[in-house]
Amino acid sequence: MTSTISNRSHRFSVAAFFFIFGFSFASWASRIPLIQQKLGLSDTSLGVVLFALPAGLLVSLPISGWLVSRKGSKSVVRFASIIYGCVLVTLGLAENTLQLVVALFCFGLAGNMGNISINTQAVGVEALYKRNIMASFHGIWSLAGFTGAAFGTFLSGLSFDPPVHFAIVLAISFIIFLASSRFLVKKDAQAAENPPLFALPDKSLLTLGLIAFCSMLCEGAMFDWSGIYFKKVVQASPSLVGAGYTAFMSTMALSRFLADYFTFRFGFKKIIQVSGLFIMGGLLLAVFLPQFYTAIAGFFLVGIGVSSIVPLVYSAAGKSKILSPGIALASVSTISFFGFLIGPPLIGLLAGISSLRLSFAVIALMGLSVSILATMMKEKY
Secondary structure (H helix, E strand, O other): OOOOOHHHHHHHHHHHHHHHHHHHHHHHHHHHHHHHHHHHHHHHHHHHOOOOHHHHHHHHHHHHHHHHHHOHHHHHHHHHHHHHHHHHHHHOOOOOOHHHHHHHHHHHHHHHHHHHHHHHHHHHHHHOOOOOHHHHHHHHHHHHHHHHHHHHHHHHOOOOHHHHHHHHHHHHHHHHHHHHHHHOOOOOOOOOOOOOOOOOOOOOHHHHHHHHHHHHHHHHHHHHHHHHHHHOOOOOOOOOOOOOHOOOOOOHHHHHHHHHHHHHHHHHHHHHHHHHHHHHHHHHHHHHHHOHHHHHHHHHHHHHHHHEEEEEEEHHOEEEEEEEOHHHHHHHHHHHHHHHHHHHHHHHHHHOOOOOHHHHHHHHHHHHHHHHHHHHHHOOO
């Protein structure tokens, strides 16, 4: 992976593409209520429609790893970033439910191609730096999410329709693409000449996948249920219902910029162990002391806990000595993705059987599981 391009240029380029994907996704998310209203979708119908996105992502998982290993992450991330922005515009142009479902499915396909390829690029930059910097890239994605949400709110206030909004996002993304794409890492580490379409993970990758599964299960639950928890359990005023989600997201984003330093100082295993305990402690604090400020503090801790796990797991998977980075990342992502899918409905099921507080207490066990799985690991990353 030698190149006349400086390591810093590679790093800024990869960060720029993380920003493109985070900014585009948040732009879509910021306009979901208006698109729901435009198409006359009930909450139930919207829930069914939105499932098209993870369906596209799931279908794309083995294909993305194969493409990255066959064509190289540089080519795939370039292709995926342009397609992602173009499909985003079609989301705004959808005139009926079927068009929206098809567009969302394609959005999931392109998004996961971008996810696998850009994380493979990040693994390549880490190899150049010879230290962990993956978490800072994911911090850029979180920062882009805040930016995209704020930009969407701003344009909504100016009465910009979603197609115009998304076209502006595409234009901004294309400018970033032109400025950054030539600085991407040219050759991936351990590239495979004839990669399989799908490969079963070995024991070390399976453990990494299970760690990410537990973390993503918690993360998915926080994304979908934190507001409801503050409304029904904490009984916050309507204007403060979103405070828990904001607390969680802010510490998750900030901690990702600090995680690489602490990983370099204390090591992969200790950071994962402590992260799991932060998740468990934060959720249990919100469960046993469901007052406003204690719940906020608990959600702060959960944000810190989940912030580092997936970036560090991806970084470790990309160093696999058995599979190429693209295939290894796809294998781990497949396992972790199911955690993200299972978390929200599991909360709802447990809340229906017992209570929302009990369901959050059960999710806290996933944090403990992260620490236990990390303790059992023998590999050093």
